[in-house]
Structures are given as structure tokens and as C-alpha cells.
């Protein structure tokens with residue numbers, strides 16, 4: 347079986363040698379208007395004796411006459427297809443089995459397959475199936491690499507066929523002036539009896555050369571034939587620039603467009619990043635990030651990244667979101683004991699950072715800070731520290747404030763207005779005290795061993811408070827005429843202590859009554875006076891045996907009145923700490939308060955506490971609490 351196959355192959359080879367055969371280039375090319383010579387040689391079986399010479403025919407397109415292909419050349423006649431008239435010539439000698447054909451002045455219509463048919467006379471006519479395919483070019487071929495990368499050396503090769511013995515082409519490169527150090531290399535290539543000349547341009551392209559034209563020009567000297575092939579350089583390059591908007595300042599609630607443009611080839615995948623978070627991305631030359639209704643959390647660094655596979659580049663910008671100060675947070679209102687210290691906080695946010703100002707009842711306190719937190723330190727608070735504290739936050743975009751109330755509580759303090767005055771019906775004793783919480787006022791008549799208060803409200807007991815100052819009044823009738831026989835004690839009490847003083851009758855100019863009435867003030871006082879007049883009239887009948895009846899004679903001397911001169915200092919206590927242990931502070935004074943003679947002006951001066959803060963040596967009970 348194997349032997350048989352080998353034998354068959356041997357026979358076939360022998361047959362080829364001696365049978366019909368042709369050699370011509372499979373492909374050949376020529377420039378339009380030039381000429382081409384198709385080299386050709388053929389064989390026919392050695393047994394054939396050509397009858398009346400050897401003839402040949404070149405067909406175009408089809409090998410068989412039955413299909414009526416255009417005749418390119420025919421040795422027996424001059425009749426050829428009209429598109430070849432005067433253009434074809436057989437260069438070879440058919441008797442030498444040389445079928446070389448020249449076609450001149452070629453045009454694009456001559457592109458195609460060319461077949462040779464040998465005519466040896468009689469029936470020995472044979473069309474060889476092998477053919478030569480002619481390509482008629484109107485421009486030279488240029489070899490361009492599939493990918494041209496910036497900064498990599500590039501070879502561009504231009505080819506021109508050189509198959510026309512009459513004319514030899516020349517190759518030039520065009521538009522190379524702007525190229526960096528271009529290098530030109532000429533070459534000549536021969537293959538299957540066809541020839542090509544080439545010129546290779548070598549240079550290193552840069553991103554700036556992307557899109558530029560470069561050309562190969564083929565020219566036949568001493569002719570007007572010129573052929574050009576232009577190419578547009580497609581140079582791949584990593585992102586060269588990533589352009590973004592400059593840093594911006596915008597108001598909260600507004601909208602903004604951030605633009606990013608990347609110069610790269612091919613176009614990059616562009617992404618906008620906020621921190622690590624990718625906000626958007628697209629493959630384009632530019633993208634726009636739209637942001638609506640901005641809030642302060644959107645302030646920060648925005649980075650645009652361009653990545654096209656050849657490289658990565660990024661550029662950042664800062665977006666600042668401005669907003670007016672938020673409503674400040676302040677502590678809740680507090681109530682503290684006098685002498686304590688409190689720290690009140692004010693916290694807010696704003697952009698730019700707001701200034702924080704503390705105002706107490708409209709007046710500036712503390713220092714103005716440019717910060718998001720301001721702590722107001724109130725040390726050793728006095729009753730004056732009570733009030734409304736407002737924290738005002740301001741920046742160039744607006745202002746906002748919040749407030750708290752601080753209430754400073756303190757032990758009761760007797761006011762100078764406390765005194766007994768001779769009035770027409772008898773003696774009127776007034777006891778006034780300030781304190782927080784408001785003090786409760788109680789009178790005690792030691793001679794009668796009687797306590798007068800809200801539950802025991804005899805003697806026209808009247809009490810009134812306006813929230814800070816409490817006023818108590820009683821009216822006594824004195825028939826003895828000896829004012830000194832009447833003793834009236836007044837106790838003022840709140841949760842922080844009790845103070846007891848003895849009110850004494852002292853001299854007074856008549857007009858001082860008006861001062862007292864003015865101090866007490868109000869319709870209630872008028873009502874009281876009316877009630878007091880009625881009461882005195884009533885008690886005149888009822889309490890004839892009272893030691894207070896001596897007061898009646900005192901009415902003849904209206905310039906006398908009682909004032910607070912003796913104090914039971916040991917009764918004044920101050921609450922210390924949470925444990926509720928009360929410590930007597932009166933003993934700390936260590937000495938008896940001297941008797942005071944109040945001049946009329948002293949009453950007008952007002953509360954003793956106003957002098958106290960400025961004077962260390964004023965040993966009022968209130969000061970003694972402070973010194974503790």
C-alpha cells in the first residue's frame with residue numbers, strides 16, 4: 347500500500363515535468379499610468395510537436411475562451427480587447443517558451459487576473475490555471491504599525507512597485523520638518539521576479555504629533571506622474587493634562603458644576619472622586635459633575651482621575667461650602683447658689699468659623715472668640731449674675747443665637763427700708779428683705795409672745811412679694827406714749843437662712859413716709875393703708891390692755907420711728923453643700939454690729955447689697971456669708 351502511494355507520487359512528478367506548466371508571479375503591482383512587465387515562462391508536454399509555430403493568448407479575468415474573457419494579447423492576430431489596444435506587447439519569445447508580457451499606460455480597470463493560453467496548433471491548445479494578479483495602485487502603500495505609542499521609536503515604510511523597465515520610481519517623505527530627528531532608509535526588495543522599492547522613516551513620536559499628517563510621495567522622474575499617500579498619525583499617549591476647575595467657594599444649598607477635561611489618546615476613563623468615593627465616571631474627553639443643594643458635608647477635596655491604559659494622571663481641587671452659623675447649643679437654664687461657679691458652653695457650626703459672643707441681658711460679657719465652642723466661666727457668682735445669657739454666633743453669611751437663664755439664689759438680706767414709723771393711728775412697722783428664693787417675713791412681738799405671719803396674721807399683717815423683694819407690714823396701736831416699750835422683731839427666712847432683727851422706733855422727717863410708700867408702691871399698698879386705718883380703729887376698742895396701747899401717746903411725736911438696729915446674728919444660717927448641714931455664719935463676724943442711725947439719705951440710697959460688693963469693711967450679714 348505504501349509502495350503503491352510512492353509510485354503514484356513519482357508518476358505525478360514525472361507527469362508535471364513533462365506536462366503543461368507555467369511560471370508567473372502570483373501577485374504583481376504597478377502604479378497607475380506606468381507600465382508593468384509580467385515575467386512568464388511555460389512548458390508543454392514534450393511529446394507535442396507544435397504545428398505551424400508556437401502561439402499564445404493572454405486573457406483577462408477568466409481562463410477559458412468559452413466565457414469570452416477580454417483578450418489582452420494574441421500572437422496570431424492583432425485583435426485585442428479595446429481596453430488593451432496599443433498597450434500590450436509580448437517581450438518574451440514563445441519559441442523559447444518565454445511568455446513575458448508588458449502592459450503600458452495602465453489604469454485601474456486593468457487590475458485583475460491574467461491567464462496565459464498556449465496554442466501549439468491543432469488540438470494542442472491549453473489554458474494554464476495559474477495566473478498573475480495585477481494590482482494597479484493610485485497611491486503607494488505605507489506600512490503603519492497597528493499601534494503607535496508616544497515616546498516609542500516608530501518605523502513607517504513606504505513601498506512603490508518597480509516592475510516597469512521604462513521608469514524607475516523615487517520615494518520622498520513629506521511633512522517631516524516638524525519631526526524630531528527623522529531618519530530615512532531606502533531599500534530594494536525582489537520577490538518572485540517582481541520588485542519593490544521602499545523608504546523607511548524612523549522617528550520617535552510625541553503626543554504633540556498626534557493627528558498630524560505625514561506623507562509618502564512617489565514620483566517618476568521626467569514624467570508628471572506623482573502619487574501621494576497621506577496618513578494621519580494616531581499616537582497613543584497617557585493622559586498629559588487633567589484640567590479641573592480652580593478651587594471654589596459656594597454657599598450651602600446652591601449647585602455647582604465641576605468640569606474635568608483629560609488630554610489623552612485614546613480618551614480616558616475619567617472619574618471624579620470625593621475622598622475615596624467615586625462620584626461619577628465616563629469614558630470621554632471631558633466630564634461634568636453636577637451637584638445640587640450642597641451641604642457642608644460635601645466640602646472637601648475633589649480629584650479627577652484620567653486613565654486610558656497608557657497611564658494615569660489626576661488633579662484635585664477644593665470645594666468649600668459656606669453657611670451661616672447654626673443655632674448655637676447652650677446649656678439649659680440653671681439655678682445656682684451664690685458664690686458658686688458655672689461654666690456654660692456655646693457650641694455651633696458655621697463656615698467660615700463664626701465668632702461667638704456672650705451677652706448678659708444685652709451687655710457683652712466674656713471674650714469674643716472665633717471658634718465653634720465658647721465656654722463662659724462665671725466664677726463666684728453674685729446675685730447680679732442672675733440674668734439671661736445669650737450666645738450670639740456670627741459670620742459673614744448670617745447670625746444666630748440661643749440663650750439660657752442663670753438664677754443665683756442667696757440667703758435673705760434685710761433692706762434699709764425696714765423700720766417702724768409713728769403714724770396717726772399708732773405705729774406701723776415695715777420689714778423688707780431680698781433673697782432668692784423670696785424670703786418669708788414674720789413678725790414677733792416679744793412683749794406679747796405673739797408671732798405674726800401668714801397663718802397668724804393679726805395686727806393688719808400684710809405681706810407682698812414681687813419675686814425678689816418681700817415686704818411685710820404690721821400696724822400697732824400704742825397708748826402708753828412710751829415708744830421704747832414696744833419691741834418688734836422681724837424674721838426673714840428662705841431655704842438658705844433666717845435673719846432676725848429688732849425694729850426700733852427712730853426719728854424721721856415727715857416726708858420719709860412718702861419714701862416708704864413709694865418703695866412699697868402699688869395699689870396693694872393703698873389698699874393696705876385703707877385696711878390699716880380701719881384696723882387701728884378696731885383694735886383701739888379691742889386691745890386696750892395691750893402693752894402696745896402706750897403707742898397712742900407716741901403719736902404726738904411723729905418724728906420717731908423704729909429701725910432695724912439689733913440683729914440676732916446667730917439665727918442667720920447658710921446652707922453649705924448638699925448634705926444639708928447648716929452652719930451658723932453669724933458667729934464668724936465675731937463682733938456686735940454697732941447701732942446705726944439712719945439718716946434720711948441712707949434710705950434713698952437703696953439696698954445695702956449694692957454697697958457691699960464694693961466695700962470689704964461693710965460687715966452686713968450678707969458679706970459674712972460671702973467671706974465664708
Ligand SMILES: *[C@@H]1O[C@H](CO)[C@@H](O)[C@H](O)[C@H]1NC(C)=O
Nearest residue numbers: 387437438439442444445446
Ligand atoms: C524572457 O524574455 C525577457 C524579455 O526579453 C527576458 O528579460 C527574460 O530573461 C526571459 N526569460 C527567460 C527565462 O529567459
Ligand SMILES: *[C@@H]1O[C@H](CO)[C@@H](O)[C@H](O)[C@H]1NC(C)=O
Nearest residue numbers: 512513514515566567568569
Ligand atoms: C531625464 O531626462 C534628462 C534629460 O531630459 C536625462 O538626462 C535623464 O537621464 C532622464 N532621467 C531619467 C531617469 O530618465
Ligand SMILES: *[C@@H]1O[C@H](CO)[C@@H](O)[C@H](O)[C@H]1NC(C)=O
Nearest residue numbers: 590591592594602603604605
Ligand atoms: C468649571 O469650568 C467650566 C468650564 O470652564 C465652567 O463651565 C464651570 O462653570 C466651572 N465651574 C465652576 C463651579 O466654576
Ligand SMILES: *[C@@H]1O[C@H](CO)[C@@H](O)[C@H](O)[C@H]1NC(C)=O
Nearest residue numbers: 607608629630631632633634
Ligand atoms: C466634552 O465632551 C463632549 C463629548 O463627550 C464634546 O462634545 C465636547 O466638545 C467636549 N468639550 C470640550 C471642551 O472638550
Ligand SMILES: *[C@@H]1O[C@H](CO)[C@@H](O)[C@H](O)[C@H]1NC(C)=O
Nearest residue numbers: 619621649650651659660661
Ligand atoms: C494622584 O496622583 C498622585 C501622584 O501622582 C498619587 O500619589 C495619588 O494617589 C493620586 N490620587 C488619586 C486619588 O488617584
Ligand SMILES: *[C@@H]1O[C@H](CO)[C@@H](O)[C@H](O)[C@H]1NC(C)=O
Nearest residue numbers: 676677678680688689690691
Ligand atoms: C454645660 O454643658 C457642658 C457640656 O455638656 C458641661 O460640661 C457643663 O458642665 C454644663 N454646664 C452647666 C452649668 O451645666
Ligand SMILES: *[C@@H]1O[C@H](CO)[C@@H](O)[C@H](O)[C@H]1NC(C)=O
Nearest residue numbers: 678679733734749750751752
Ligand atoms: C429666661 O427668662 C425669660 C424671662 O425672664 C423668659 O422669657 C425666657 O424664656 C427664659 N429663657 C429660657 C431659656 O428659659
Ligand SMILES: *[C@@H]1O[C@H](CO)[C@@H](O)[C@H](O)[C@H]1NC(C)=O
Nearest residue numbers: 790791792793794795796797
Ligand atoms: C410664749 O408662748 C408659747 C406658747 O404660745 C409658750 O410655749 C412660751 O413658753 C411662751 N414664752 C414666754 C417667754 O412666755
Ligand SMILES: *[C@@H]1O[C@H](CO)[C@@H](O)[C@H](O)[C@H]1NC(C)=O
Nearest residue numbers: 786788797798799800801802
Ligand atoms: C406662724 O407662726 C406660728 C406660731 O409660731 C407657727 O405655728 C406657724 O407655723 C407659722 N406659719 C408660717 C406659715 O410660718
